Amino acid sequence: MKVAKFGGTSLANAEQIRKVCQIVRADKERRIVVVSAPGKRHPSDTKVTDLLIAYAQRRLNEGEAASEKQAVINRFVEIMEGLELPAQLSREIVAELEESLAATPADQPDRFVDAVKAAGEDTCAKLVAAYLRQLGEQAEYVNPREAGLYVTDEAGNAQVLPEAYDRLQSLRQRQGIVVFPGFFGYTPDGVLVTFSRGGSDITGSILAAAVKADLYENFTDVDSVYAVNPNLIANPKEIRVITYREMRELAYSGFTVFHEEALLPAFRAGIPVCIKNTNNPAAPGTKIVSGRETKDAPVAGIASDKGFCSIYVSKYLMNREIGFGRRLLQILEEEGISYEHTPSGIDNISVILRERFFDEKTESRVIKRIMDELHVDEVSVERNLALVMIVGEGMRRSVGVCARATAALANARVNLEMINQGSSEVSMIFGVKAADADKAVLALYQEFFTAQSTFPQPAATR
Ligand SMILES: Nc1ncnc2c1ncn2[C@@H]1O[C@H](COP(=O)(O)OP(=O)(O)O)[C@@H](O)[C@H]1O
Ligand SMILES: N[C@@H](CC(=O)OP(=O)(O)O)C(=O)O
Numbered sequence: 001m002k003v004a005k006f007g008g009t010s011l012a013n014a015e016q017i018r019k020v021c022q023i024v025r026a027d028k029e030r031r032i033v034v035v036s037a038p039g040k041r042h043p044s045d046t047k048v049t050d051l052l053i054a055y056a057q058r059r060l061n062e063g064e065a066a067s068e069k070q071a072v073i074n075r076f077v078e079i080m081e082g083l084e085l086p087a088q089l090s091r092e093i094v095a096e097l098e099e100s101l102a103a104t105p106a107d108q109p110d111r112f113v114d115a116v117k118a119a120g121e122d123t124c125a126k127l128v129a130a131y132l133r134q135l136g137e138q139a140e141y142v143n144p145r146e147a148g149l150y151v152t153d154e155a156g157n158a159q160v161l162p163e164a165y166d167r168l169q170s171l172r173q174r175q176g177i178v179v180f181p182g183f184f185g186y187t188p189d190g191v192l193v194t195f196s197r198g199g200s201d202i203t204g205s206i207l208a209a210a211v212k213a214d215l216y217e218n219f220t221d222v223d224s225v226y227a228v229n230p231n232l233i234a235n236p237k238e239i240r241v242i243t244y245r246e247m248r249e250l251a252y253s254g255f256t257v258f259h260e261e262a263l264l265p266a267f268r269a270g271i272p273v274c275i276k277n278t279n280n281p282a283a284p285g286t287k288i289v290s291g292r293e294t295k296d297a298p299v300a301g302i303a304s305d306k307g308f309c310s311i312y313v314s315k316y317l318m319n320r321e322i323g324f325g326r327r328l329l330q331i332l333e334e335e336g337i338s339y340e341h342t343p344s345g346i347d348n349i350s351v352i353l354r355e356r357f358f359d360e361k362t363e364s365r366v367i368k369r370i371m372d373e374l375h376v377d378e379v380s381v382e383r384n385l386a387l388v389m390i391v392g393e394g395m396r397r398s399v400g401v402c403a404r405a406t407a408a409l410a411n412a413r414v415n416l417e418m419i420n421q422g423s424s425e426v427s428m429i430f431g432v433k434a435a436d437a438d439k440a441v442l443a444l445y446q447e448f449f450t451a452q453s454t455f456p457q458p459a460a461t462r
């Protein structure tokens with residue numbers, strides 16, 4: 001049995017949905033289909049999820065949002081007309097959509113926004129199931145609440161609860177094709193909560209783990225995962241096979257093609273994942289597995305992500321002060337801030353954070369606490385940083401990867417703010433100014449993936 005997830009661009013209009021259904025029908029093993037909400041039809045278009053967010057925000061601010069509501073309905077009506085679904089059925093689907101949108105924000109705006117956002121995936125699943133039936137397939141829409149996709153109560157950032165897996169297992173016994181909306185689940189008390197953005201990938205992975213699928217297929221709009229974001233470099237090297245660990249690191253730092261939280265359920269259950277293209281299903285795609293041969297090249301991929309900042313703290317004899325690191329991180333914990341990395345020297349330590357958790361008010365509070373409570377010599381904050389990451393299982397066995405990377409960055413005149421090699425040795429992170437991030441990625445790509453390397457190639461050590 002396979003679980004196949006289709007992303008927003010794969011469902012953007014009637015023509016795309018026809019392709020999706022053709023792919024589903026082409027393999028009898030594709031028994032569970034997870035759908036996103038319709039995405040962009042062209043680069044300047046708006047995803048249905050973003051239309052829904054605009055609707056929810058305006059309802060919250062102004063009480064009504066008629067034109068935003070109509071924009072959502074129009075997208076679905078256009079799709080259903082294009083698929084030639086019976087008028088009565090289309091009216092029923094639209095009526096259910098309108099019912100979800102009519103919910104009152106009351107005093108829990110987060111819950112209202114989540115319920116509205118989920119309507120995109122929910123409506124899409126209903127109409128895809130209807131279209132599959134129109135094609136003669138036995139197909140049913142399954143609601144995450146009825147199926148037992150239980151999640152935590154964190155609006156817009158749900159986490160699956162362990163008991164969900166047992167409940168969802170029974171999907172395996174269903175006859176015909178199950179069409180399941182991605183992106184949301186319910187708390188055990190019945191409150192709808194969405195995953196973070198891009199979270200339909202997570203739904204697919206959870207279902208694949210729960211039903212012990214042979215394969216989790218993730219259909220998107222590119223032939224494969226590439227060694228670098230194809231929006232930065234044209235026609236980059238395709239990755240055929242990548243490990244869960246490599247993909248997790250790359251997804252963390254900018255490979256938006258697969259949600260970083262989506263790997264864990266499949267990984268724990270040992271389910272292989274394949275990223276494929278709805279517009280070119282014959283292409284082999286990228287397989288994510290637990291282990292792979294690494295003799296060809298040390299680096300599998302290069303990713304970058306902006307929006308980081310760094311708190312630099314120095315204090316003479318910091319290395320002798322027992323508990324210094326804990327007390328520093330405790331200040332962040334008490335302020336509700338998660339941190340990303342902590343590169344350190346003998347008498348200094350930097351804490352790298354996502355800027356979105358560190359506005360100016362928080363910054364002044366945290367800096368004051370660090371000075372008052374830790375009596376440091378110096379504390380400063382640097383903003384507008386990017387993290388550029390090179391990732392590869394083969395790096396562990398290769399000499400000189402760091403030298404090659406830093407030489408390439410130096411040649412491109414990129415100043416390094418920070419270097420961090422994770423203890424797993426699967427990745428190396430370079431902190432650079434956000435304005436230099438693309439230049440850094442290009443320089444590293446040329447070094448590790450093209451014949452333009454200027455550095456002597458060292459041999460593998462063991
Ligand atoms: N390294 C990469 N390899 C492939 N695609 C990437 C990579 N990094 C970023 N992307 C982007 O991810 C997009 C697919 O992800 P997404 O838009 O979330 O798809 P979907 O709507 O199918 O879920 C691609 O169109 C591409 O622009
Ligand atoms: N529709 C949701 C969830 C999702 O996974 O979408 P996509 O498959 O288009 O990335 C979002 O836009 O966040």
